[in-house]
Amino acid sequence: KQEVTQIPAALSVPEGENLVLNCSFTDSAIYNLQWFRQDPGKGLTSLLLIQSSQREQTSGRLNASLDKSSGRSTLYIAASQPGDSATYLCAVADSNYQLIWGAGTKLIIKP
Amino acid sequence: GAVVSQHPSRVICKSGTSVKIECRSLDFQATTMFWYRQFPKQSLMLMATSNEGSKATYEQGVEKDKFLINHASLTLSTLTVTSAHPEDSSFYICSARDGTDNYGYTFGSGTRLTVV
Numbered sequence: 001k002q003e004v005t006q007i008p009a010a011l012s013v014p015e016g017e018n019l020v021l022n023c024s025f026t027d028s029a030i031y032n033l034q035w036f037r038q039d040p041g042k043g044l045t046s047l048l049l050i051q052s053s054q055r056e057q058t059s060g061r062l063n064a065s066l067d068k069s070s071g072r073s074t075l076y077i078a079a080s081q082p083g084d085s086a087t088y089l090c091a092v093a094d095s096n097y098q099l100i101w102g103a104g105t106k107l108i109i110k111p
Numbered sequence: 112g113a114v115v116s117q118h119p120s121r122v123i124c125k126s127g128t129s130v131k132i133e134c135r136s137l138d139f140q141a142t143t144m145f146w147y148r149q150f151p152k153q154s155l156m157l158m159a160t161s162n163e164g165s166k167a168t169y170e171q172g173v174e175k176d177k178f179l180i181n182h183a184s185l186t187l188s189t190l191t192v193t194s195a196h197p198e199d200s201s202f203y204i205c206s207a208r209d210g211t212d213n214y215g216y217t218f219g220s221g222t223r224l225t226v227v
Contacts, residue, residue, distance in 0.1 A: 099145070099157070099206075101155045
């Protein structure tokens, strides 16, 4: 059974720092991995989608990597801003295209 | 890009009443939609998979008679919480997979249900 773990559960850093969020999964047989952002009481915003054949995706200050063999993905945020404060979730899609979710990392960027 | 519209965004209802939540794919056809529930400080939990024209597939522990799902068209799925109780208060989010978008998922904005 696929399990997705996100470390750390919470992270607080000063504005301007670069940071890395981690996501690990137990079964390497995934179709894709997706990183989402969730603001309090709000829905989800898809940030980056990495297909199983890809190793990384970039969007603006965000870069996500995928290493299927080791069951790991990282989300790199460059030059963090207070507006980046949110909960970041990763999810892997299995062979039925169903998503298995991590518990999320709550990120706080201090001005 | 693909857009999923979810309504209402917030609803407060009395115990014992039923609440319907709508999820529409605005610019694509979604043969499959997913319904999630999220309790405070917890991750999303898949409740059921909604398939157009057929019965929904419910996850273990989710009462299908309580959470009625209807997927009558390729652009609309509804979740009805019947005989709601305070413990049903939660954040409900729908999602659809756009089969032309590399199997990525698009999410609705969510519905905050409060049962009083």
